[in-house]
Amino acid sequence: MPDAIGYELLGDIAVLKAQNPPVNALGYDVRTGLMDGIARAEADGARAVLIYGEGRTYFAGADIREFGKPPRGPALPDICDRIESSPLLVVSALHGTALGGGLEMALASHYRIAVPGARMGLPEVLIGVMPGAGGTQRLPRLVGLDATFDLVTSGRQFGAAEALELGVIDRVKDGPPREIGLAYARELLDSGAARRPISEMPAPAAIDFDAVYDTVLKKGRGAISAATAVRGIQASVELPFAEGMKRERELFMELMASDQRQGMIHAFFSERAVGKLPELKGVEPRELNAIGVIGGGTMGAGIATAALLSGLNVTMLEMTALAAEAAKGRIEGNLSGALKRGKISQAKFDDLTGKALTLSTDYDALKEADLVVEAVFEDMDVKKTVFTKLDAVCKPGAVLATNTSYLDVNEIAAVTSRPGDVIGLHFFSPAHVMKLLEVVVADKTAPDVVATGFALGKIMKKVSVRAGVCDGFIGNRILSAYRACADHMILDGASPYQIDKALVGFGFAMGPYAVADLAGLDIGWAVRKRLAPTRDARERVPSYPDQLCEDGHFGQKTGKGYYVYEAGKRAGVPNPDVPGLIDANRAELGITPRDFSDEEIVRRYMAAMVNEAARVVGEGIARRPLDVDMTLLFGYGFPRYRGGPLKWADMVGLDTLLADIKTYASEDSYFWQPAPLLEQLVAEGRSFDDLNKEAS
Ligand code: T1G
DSSP: OOOSEEEEEETTEEEEEEOOTTTTOBOHHHHHHHHHHHHHHHHTTOSEEEEEESTTOSOOSBOGGGTTSOOOSSOHHHHHHHHHTOSSEEEEEEOSEEETHHHHHHHHSSEEEEOTTOEEEOGGGGGTOOOOSSHHHHHHHHHOHHHHHHHHHHOOEEEHHHHHHHTSOSEEOOSOHHHHHHHHHHHHHHTTOOOOOGGGSOOOOOOOHHHHHHHHHHHTTTOOHHHHHHHHHHHHHHSOHHHHHHHHHHHHHHHHTSHHHHHHHHHHHHHHHTTOOGGGTTOOOOOOSEEEEEOOSHHHHHHHHHHHHTTOEEEEEOSSHHHHHHHHHHHHHHHHHHHHTTSSOHHHHHHHHTTTEEEESOGGGGTTOSEEEEOOOSOHHHHHHHHHHHHHHSOTTOEEEEOOSSSOHHHHHTTSSOGGGEEEEEEOSSTTTOOEEEEEOOTTOOHHHHHHHHHHHHHTTOEEEEEOSSTTTTHHHHHHHHHHHHHHHHHHTOOHHHHHHHHHHHTOSSOHHHHHHHHOHHHHHHHHHHHGGGOOTTOOOOSHHHHHHHTTOOBGGGTBSSEEOOTTOSSOEEOTTHHHHHHHHHHHHTOOOOOOOHHHHHHHHHHHHHHHHHHHHHTTSBSSHHHHHHHHHHHSOOOGGGOOHHHHHHHHOHHHHHHHHHHHHTTOTTTOOOOHHHHHHHHHTOOHHHHHHHHO
């Protein structure tokens, strides 16, 4: 294995080349290589040093696989200080993604050049930490406080042009990073350019840091990394550089030790692992160039929009020409958002809604499609009719997908002569925005059809999760459990508004009742009616929501549900009619309401979520606990800094959760039946993370 840092001496310029694929992460070998390399360059009498990365990128940051392990070898901040204080002229040449400690390494250099396509950023707050190698101390001195707050607290990436404009880099030049770096170092030496340590530049003037801190903390909805980074930036103004570095390190180590860092690193690696399934190893997906979408309602138009934005040609099939035109209007509406935000040009908009999109009312238009996904009415007979026609029309090898959110994909597949080609692709509304895609694998779905589902997800930049067939697959099945728990608490004395507030306090963007208003109360109403004939008598189901629906109150779309929505306002106010409906429901059931604390509300709600999630994993509907975590993060607004419900459960302690469930079972043994997997893990002293490791 070649040295992690290659060394060359070219005349009076020493070259330190990072060669640590795949992303030149600043792991132990790279760090020691940099310390040895700068010392060697000085000993060799070089006058300048060029640092660049081989392969796809300049350093992409610290090696986050080392997080949580005992620190080894030189720490990154010390390497940055060592390089910056070298008497030699240090130049960094950036390409790929210079992120986190990578950008901090570049800031410790005296000059920075980048190729036009280079991207940079300090994304540490997105993985639960903060810049910890001088980023909060050097960046303010280079670009001022406003730009620093923006870049550090958002963690966003930015391109070479913006970096040049901000002053983060000095030069943009096309060419191999090594060549443009050497030429720039040569130019600097020949022009007698001086070393330019940022640490010696003046710090910006003080501002009201508490106000910035409060704003950032509020925006984080419970996440603490960005707000903590503000305190690091504050130190760059209030303390001398060396003291500021010490303060940054203290704050960084506090975050490193936090549960939130554990949660967000878990999310980072799980987001990449969730699409890697042993069963797909070596399985080639089928061709995917042109797809068909049947049904141009909200979902179908959203799916078509996502496909168009991903570069696929789309044939949209509707029942009538009028309906097809209306579908096109929805697609144009979806794309106009991207146009307004500058994500696509007018020419692109015209191409996507012109050449790339074909409208039709004739199934024959689908005969060349590589994949067809239907998003028609959620009724089994309607779906079966559609698949019977698809079976007759589509070419051999075409993938036939259903977007159903709960119907049995096996039953749908059974009406075709090719059940191996049938799969569920459960998109989440709005389908061109939500990143989650549940790839629902039926009993006879062929492996390469599963691979094609994941390939479509990748093209659409979705987070695809493999799901087995059951009512609600992974996400909706778990949602129905924790939503039922919330409904029980309302019958027993809590208010929907208290529950929503408590869950927002836990980190959800919205509570379950605000979410229900957003999705439409008629959806839950239809599910309750569908399940009523087979419902177990012991199941506790409130009747007051039906009353709301019978009165035509479906939530945001009718202006009234749990909340009342004034025209133009997204946030609603509590519907004054609801408490009376709840009181009447409790009276019917002979329930004397009791108080709930926010803490108890969250504790019960999460116990129900974890318990059902454990069932879903135990039954193999989800392959691993991390699959459930990714589903809840990308489809249900679970707070990312907690990693997902099963990561959160590991950190709370499975024995504690099981004890809670057993306590609640004494009130309602039907709802609170401990999941066998949860009992097994507690008995064996294992965690959900152990299962993730065993499965990978
Ligand atoms: N450390 C270790 N492994 C990493 C890594 C990292 N920083 N970044 C990526 N990988 C692995 C990843 O797990 C995957 O592995 C492979 O590389 C390809 O990644 C002191 C402390 C760089 C934009 O947060 O944003 O510096 O699955 O699939 O889509 O202030 O990876 O192949 O086994 O994502 O082309 C700051 C995180 C760290 C950057 C490339 N840096 N990485 O995206 O490929 S904290 C980051 C990314 C820090 C200092 C602090 C992306 C990417 P495998 P990939 P990609």
